[in-house]
Amino acid sequence: MSAQPQKTVLITGTSSGIGLATAVAAAxxxxxTVATMRDLGKADALRRAAAEAGVTDRIQIKRLDVVDPDSVADCLTEVIAEHGRLDALVNNAGAGHVGTIEQGTVADVRATMEVNFFGVVEVTRAALPHLRAAQGRVLTVTSVGGVVGQPFNEAYCAAKFAVEGFMESLAPVAATVGVSVAVIEPGAVASEFVASQSLDVPALTAAAGPYGPALQAYIDRTMKAFGSAQTPAEAAAPIIDALTVDRPAFRIQTSDRARDFVGTKLADLDGSAVQSLTGSWVAG
Structure with a gap:
């Protein structure tokens, strides 16, 4: 009897954070594990983590820029040529954006949508024929910000809301051809708020004009929340579970705190509970 071929998963955005932790845990x-990132010059952290975990032989690092259709197509072509199959896709690549629309530009919003929404669409579209052949699954890391709109995250939450709507609509269609679709909703994950966005907080609040007090209140509250956040490895664990269970739930939160937060919105028919909650984040 011939051995079953090894299952292959492609993960985007693996240079740090949840993506890196998920790549190591999947291996x-x-x-x-085909671990992809836009800039291969940032692969050293993943290589070190893979070596420490003893899984270097099961992680293949490839370049993939989710906003470049040619890069996406080239990567998928290589994966199928080299491995013959794709059993799962984890859409993880994304970028934060802090600001409010009066003081930003529509170009800022478009750029945020490009990475966080259209990048997911591009990779999912390219992967689906291969996932259909393998009866595989699509897991997409969104955020609790894909369910609950949050102050000074208008562009980011808009993109994550779009991802959730896209995947919720795709899921029943994909199921008819044997592909499971799920969204993963982390809350605060350690090291991923100020550090990952390279925020100059004093400059940001100084430039915020009439929004300065609200922005400072929001940043103070959010930095405290991130002080007790999940680690990337903790956030990655439910993703690995969703890769292996027979029928993953469509919506998966990565912590009790995330479940409570999302639950507030899903039970809030008139929106007053969410507005009261998030309004308190920006009160002086």
Whole structure:
């Protein structure tokens, strides 16, 4: 009897954070892991983590820029040529954006949508024929910000809301051809608020004009929340579970705190509970 071919998963945005932790954990779980990132010059952290975990032989690092259709197509072509199959896709690549629209530009919003929404659409579209052949699954890391709109995150939450709507609509269609679709909703994850966005907080608040007090209140509250955040490895664990269970739920939160937060919105028919909650974040 011939051995079953090793299952292959492609993960985007693996240079740091949840993506890096998910790539290592997937390899530890036995997956042949194609770990992708836009800038291969940032691959050293993943290489070190893979070596420490003893899974270097199960992680293949490739370049993939989710906003470049040619890059997406080239990467998928290489994966199929080299491995013959794709069993799962984890859409993780994304970028934050802090600001409010009066003081930003529509170009800022478009750029945020391009990475966080259209990038997901591009990669999912390219992967679906291969996932359909393998009866595989699409897991997309969104955010609790894809369910609850948050102050000074208008562009980011708009993009994540769009991803959730896209995937919620795709899920029943994909299921008819054997592909499971799920969204993963982390809350605060350690090191991913100020550091990952390179925020100059004093300059940001100084430039905020009439919004300065509200922005400072928001940043103070959010930095405290991130002080007790999940680690990337903790956030990655439910993703690995969703890769392996027979029928993953469509919406998966990565912590009790995230479940409570999302639950507030899903039970809030008139929006007053969310407005009261998030309004308190920007009160002086």
């Amino acid at each position: 530890q779980a036995g997956w042949l």
